Structure formats: structure tokens, C-alpha cells
Amino acid sequence: METYFSRWPGVWYHGDWARADGAGQWYLLGRSDDTIKVAGKRVGPSEVEAELIKHPAVVEAAAVGTPHPIKGEGLTCFVVLKNGHPPSDALREELKDLAVQYLGKSLRPDEVKFVRGLPKTRSAKIVRGAIRKIYLGEEIGHMDLSSLDSPEHLQSIREAV
Template identity: 50%
Template sequence: IGMTRGFWRDRQRYVDTYWSRFEKVWLHGDFCAVDEDGLWYILGRSDDVIKVAGKRVGPAEVEAIVNSHPAVTESAAIGVPDPLKDNEVVVFAVLKSGVQPSENLRTELEELVTAELGRPLKPREVKFCAALPKTRNAKVMNRIIRAAYLGQALGDVSSLEDAGAVAAIQNAC
């Protein structure tokens, strides 16, 4: 249940995509963890990685740290090009009702990430926004956030739940 059994008219592509890396193992690309009670948690995509100064970090790792702050409702982390480090992390944070953005809060979030992940992964910027662009399935659309941050064309936005969230990101930039 829930596992694809093939690609339309392209069996070999399906085998190459999901079954070729390890014998008899379906590699789907989700990054998961199992706790001491045997409960599984989907943490993000294993192929969604930001490379910063030779270190690799998943956006979900950065987001979990930022989201642990009591002032933050949710966040998104993106990688943006940097001539020295290859990429740098930029964070967009949605604050809880009644919490006002401030330089002190921005610094707290930067320091929180740095303390957990190390100096090379300190965010270049922490931006505050009213909402994150999401699909109808509530998945944050990081590619749209990245395109808006870099001033690029947004591409296909047909799966966006709330177009106003894109404006929130653009206003934060």
C-alpha cells in the first residue's frame, strides 16, 4: 500500500530509480529515523541536501532546530549560492501570534543553529515572514522560496495552496 509498482510504459526506469542501488532494497529517497519505541519519523528527503563549505545538511535538520525556538511556528531553510562556501543557508521563519520580529530574535535563531550544527552552517540570513508557500498537501515549496529569494522566475505555481504566501516571502526579501 502506498508504494509505486512501476512507471507508465517504462519498467526499466522504475527499476533503475528505486531498485538499483542496493540488492532487494527499495530506495525511495525519504530520510527517516526510528525512535526507541519503534516509531518512524519522516525527516525529509535524503536527496534534498545543502552543501556548505564541504559539509552537508538537510533543510529539515535546520528547520527542526529553528522550530524548537518558542517564538517560531514553522520555518523553511534553503541553500543559496556562495562563491567561497559553495552554498549558504538562509532561513525563513513564521513567528507565533503576538511575537514581533526583532534583531535580537534573528540573532537568537542564528546562534541556535550555529550551536547545534557548527559555525560553517550559521545561516547567512534569517528572514521573518507571515506564511510559507505550500502545496495543497501542506508541503512547503522550498524551490519557490529559493527562486523568490534569488529574484528568479518562480516556475510552475499551479500546486500552490495560497498565492499570498509567495508575496509574504517576497516581502521578507
């Protein structure tokens, strides 16, 4: 409990982006620690992922922010392809262009990596924090991965990097 109330006294900090509409309905938009800031523009990973999965070859995708020497953060995307769609440089460029078409030039992914699967929790949430740490060559041993449903996909990320 201390973790949730220690940031601001009397206020519960849960780490999710949320908004309320005029009717009092609340919407959870994603994790606040997943927000990516590319060249001063804030984007949620799900916004990028939603565009990538529009491609007929893509089953699912994960986007993470990675260090960029000019923009501060860049986008690195991990993509799972449908059966019968082999990875290729041409497909990689198509996916980058697709992101530009819907999100703008500044949010063009720097890298697109093809993987067999994405690490997810039992509730089907993509474990982007672990993906990012693996990409950066950092240890993930201290992370709580007890709810991970697909630990074998951590290796798929390692192999793609």
C-alpha cells in the same frame, strides 16, 4: 512515467532521500533536491528547521541553500513568528545562534528573514524550490504550483527578500 524511469533504465527515480533499516523498514527523509551542501557538509533543510522551531517565538521555518562566495552554499532561513513576537535584529541573531548550538558553526544561517507564512502544498509540504527561486530573483512561472494551498505566501517571501 518516462520522467521516473529515464535516469537509470529499469530503476524508478522518485527524488526522495530514503533509507532502509535492518528490519526492512523504509524511511523517507526528504527531497534529494532539497539537500544543502555548506562548506562540504550536507544538511537537510528539515534538520535546520527543526532547530529553529525550538525557539519559543517561532511557529515554523523553511531553510534553503543559497549561493555563498566561500562556502559554495549558505543557509537562508524564512521564519514565521508566533503572535505577540515582533521581528527584530536581536531575535534574528538568537535564531542564528540557536542553529550554531545544535548544528555547529559552519551551519550558521547567513540570513534569517521573517515572513507572514510559508508557501505549502495541500499536503502541507513547504515549497522550498519556489522560495529559493524567489530569493534568487528567478521566475517561478514554469514551476508546477497547481497543488499550492497558500499562494499568498509567495508574496510574503518576495517582500522579505
